Amino acid sequence: MPRLQELHTTYGDRGLAIVAVEAFRDTARAKDFIAKKGLTYLLLEDREDDPVVGGTFGVHVFPTSFLLDRDGRIMYYHLGFDDGDETKIAREIETLLGD
């Protein structure tokens, strides 16, 4: 998540929006984490009934990221966030911002 903050800092001005959904409703820990790491992008919490992450998207591996174009189409998706992954994602972001 701090890595998303880096992407937000680098690409925010160039038109990248970040929306992060916390899947486990661990409100106290999430708030603590957000404050400690100084995360400034849009952070939402999944709901208990009819969850979005595990339900609609069927995602059970974290973090999972989707890159959406300006029309809301999924152009890329990424499982996990290991060292070096930010370069991969950044390249995809560059491609989408650049067209």
Place this chain on the structure above:
Amino acid sequence: MRKFVPLVTVLAVVLIVLPACTRRENAPARTEAEAYEAAKSAYHDAETPEAKAAIAESYLKEFPDGKHARSFAWVVAEYRGNELGQKEQAYETLTGVLEANEDPARRLKITLILAPLARDLGRPVDLAGAVAALEKERPLNWDETISVLEEATAAKDWDLVLARSEAALALATPEACAASRRGKGKDEEALRKMADSRASEALAYRALALASTGNVEEAEALFAAAMEKSARNYVGLPTSPAASFRGRIALEQQDWDRALELLAPLAIMGGDAEAMRGVETAWRGKHGSTDGLEEWLWTTRQQLARPVDDFTLADYEGNDHTLSKELGKVTLLAFWFPT
């Protein structure tokens, strides 16, 4: 008579006190739980691979058969072995951990962590033996079976893949799925889907082993069955490795069109680096160079792209946000949990 201390008591005192005294000479004796808590807290603050590996190694030196030995063995393999590239040292540590453990289920887990390192170093590792030892006690569960299949495939141990894929197929029934999801109440339809998804994975491994040992026709039939049964994730990619395996075979057969068809979605949407190398190889094979590849990948990406489902969720101040209203920009949508 009171002067006589029963021999059992003497022995007990010697056995309990003596090791504690000897240990105190080197380091203060602590329990596994204390060592784990200390390691966990230090690990949380550790920032470099070296620091993380050292914490794990220190725990393992003290408690090679401790409750958390497997997790720390993984840390050593990942950070000492992979990130720092000190595979020899990681291999030595993990071999010691393996020797210190007797429980066959733990030995299998540790062997699976050790195996990729051993493979890179050209050292022996007895995965088949670890599997056989556990099977004497109980059948392997699904996760263990798949982990063994992954490693045996990477090691090109096709005999083991054939044997384990058969065991995996036996676990690909609604009944077996229900047994491994006990207490989590699943309806029949969900169990049937889960069984299909398992069967698809098992068949994919079996097909790859057959194709790799020259049994191409039988392999083709199993690949077809595997791809038909495969579940798909949200972006439409198959969750079974069948497409990836069949694509690999297509490359070997120089069937470039089939390789492109199977590997491109994995490369483009899933960021699968190996699939992307396969796509490049197939494109070169077909066109003689990588000219035009970028454009083709972009067109294919447009065809694969699906619209995202809309949702409304609250932020931490209680304000609702609807995804579609946030769009209009290139957006990175991330699902996470605080760690």
